[in-house]
Amino acid sequence: MKLYLAPIQGMTNAFYRNMYKELFGGIDVYYAPFISTSSVRRIGKSVFKDIMLENNRDDIEVVPQLLGNNGEDFKYYAELITQLGYREINWNIGCPYATVARKKKGSGILPYADMVDKVLDEACKGDYDITVKMRLGYEDLDEGFEVMDVLNKYPLKGVMIHGRTGIQKYEGTVDLDAFEALYKTCKHTMTYNGDIFTVDDFNRIQKRFPDIDQFMLGRGALRDPFLPAAIKGHTISDDEKVKMIQHFHDSVFNDFKQILSGDKHLCDKMKEFWTYLLVNTDPDGKLTKKLKKVRTEADYLQVVHQIFSQDKVWHG
Ligand SMILES: Cc1cc2nc3c(=O)[nH]c(=O)nc-3n(C[C@H](O)[C@H](O)[C@H](O)COP(=O)(O)O)c2cc1C
Structure with missing residues (x-):
C-alpha cells in the first residue's frame, strides 16, 4: 500500500515537503502543487524553483504537476521538467476554483472530453509518464464517465480521483458510490483521494475498495501530520x-x-x-x-x- 501527499497550492512547497519527510514520514510520494502551462516559450527559472532537485531532499520522491488545457504547452513544459530529472508528470484536471475552471482548466475541462482527448493526443507524444488527477465531473458524474472513456485510450501511468464534483468544491462529503462507479470504468491504476482525516477513515475506505493500493491524503495529512505514519502502524508519544x-x-x-x-x-x-x-x-x-x-x-x-x-x- 502506498500513501501520496496531495498537492496543496501555497502550502506543500519544497521546504514544507522536506520537513514533512524529515519529521513525520509515512508518505511515499509527494505530489507538488501545480505549475500553470502557457504558450510563452521563454520560461523564467523561478517557475520550476519548487521542483528543482537542489531544493528537494535527495531521499524524497516528488511528482511535478501541470495545470493547463493545451497539449503542445503540456509537452513543452513536461519535457523541460523531464530534463530536471523527473519521469512522472501529473496533469491536474480537478482544480475547482472558479478562476481556473472558467478557463476550461482544472475541473473546468471535465465537461469537454474532446478537449481532454486533444490535450492527451499531443501530451502523450513525449518521453515521460503521465498520471491524471481528476474529480467526478465538473457538474455531474456523466462528464466523468466521458472523460474516463478518453483516458482509457491513452497509456497513462495512473489516475487519481477526488470523489467530489468541481462545483461541489470541498462542500459536503465525498460521494463514494459515484467514485466507485467511475473507478470501475477506469483501466488505469487507481489512486483514491478525498476526506481521509483519521486512521478509521482510511480503514473504512480501504475496506470498501480492497483493489485500490494507492491513497492520496491532502487536508487530513496537513491537519494531523502523524496520520500517514499512523496509517502504516507507527505511533508516537x-x-x-x-x-x-x-x-x-x-x-x-x-x-x-x-x-x-x-x-x-x-x-x-x-x-x-x-x-x-x-x-x-x-x-x-x-x-x-x-x-x-x-x-x-x-x-x-x-x-x-x-x-x-x-x-x-x-x-x-
Ligand atoms: C488550498 C488547497 C490547494 C490545493 N492545491 C492543489 C493543487 O495545486 N493541485 C491539485 O491537484 N490539487 C490541489 N488541491 C486539492 C488537493 O490536492 C486534494 O485533492 C483535496 O484537498 C482533496 O483531498 P483531501 O480530502 O485529502 O484534502 C488543493 C486543495 C486545497 C484545499
Whole structure:
C-alpha cells in the first residue's frame, strides 16, 4: 500500500515537503502543487524553483504537476521538467476554483472530453509518464464517465480521483458510490483521494475498495501530520508529537519568512498553516480567534507560544 501527499497550492512547497519527510514520514510520494502551462516559450527559472532537485531532499520522491488545457504547452513544459530529472508528470484536471475552471482548466475541462482527448493526443507524444488527477465531473458524474472513456485510450501511468464534483468544491462529503462507479470504468491504476482525516477513515475506505493500493491524503495529512505514519502502524508519544510540531512550525515559519516580504504576508501565510493544525487542537476555537487578529510577527509569535504552552494533548 502506498500513501501520496496531495498537492496543496501555497502550502506543500519544497521546504514544507522536506520537513514533512524529515519529521513525520509515512508518505511515499509527494505530489507538488501545480505549475500553470502557457504558450510563452521563454520560461523564467523561478517557475520550476519548487521542483528543482537542489531544493528537494535527495531521499524524497516528488511528482511535478501541470495545470493547463493545451497539449503542445503540456509537452513543452513536461519535457523541460523531464530534463530536471523527473519521469512522472501529473496533469491536474480537478482544480475547482472558479478562476481556473472558467478557463476550461482544472475541473473546468471535465465537461469537454474532446478537449481532454486533444490535450492527451499531443501530451502523450513525449518521453515521460503521465498520471491524471481528476474529480467526478465538473457538474455531474456523466462528464466523468466521458472523460474516463478518453483516458482509457491513452497509456497513462495512473489516475487519481477526488470523489467530489468541481462545483461541489470541498462542500459536503465525498460521494463514494459515484467514485466507485467511475473507478470501475477506469483501466488505469487507481489512486483514491478525498476526506481521509483519521486512521478509521482510511480503514473504512480501504475496506470498501480492497483493489485500490494507492491513497492520496491532502487536508487530513496537513491537519494531523502523524496520520500517514499512523496509517502504516507507527505511533508516537504525545510529548514527542508536541516537540515535532514545534520543530515543524519553526522551520516552516523561517522558510516562509525568507520568501515573503512584510509582516502581513507572513502572518497570513502562517494563519493558513494553522488552519490545518488547529482543527484537531483548538476545539473551542479560542486560539484560532486570537490568531486571526494578529498583524505583526511579534504578536504572531506570542500566540504561537500560547498554542505550544497549552496543556493539551496533540492528537489526530
Ligand atoms: C488550498 C488547497 C490547494 C490545493 N492545491 C492543489 C493543487 O495545486 N493541485 C491539485 O491537484 N490539487 C490541489 N488541491 C486539492 C488537493 O490536492 C486534494 O485533492 C483535496 O484537498 C482533496 O483531498 P483531501 O480530502 O485529502 O484534502 C488543493 C486543495 C486545497 C484545499
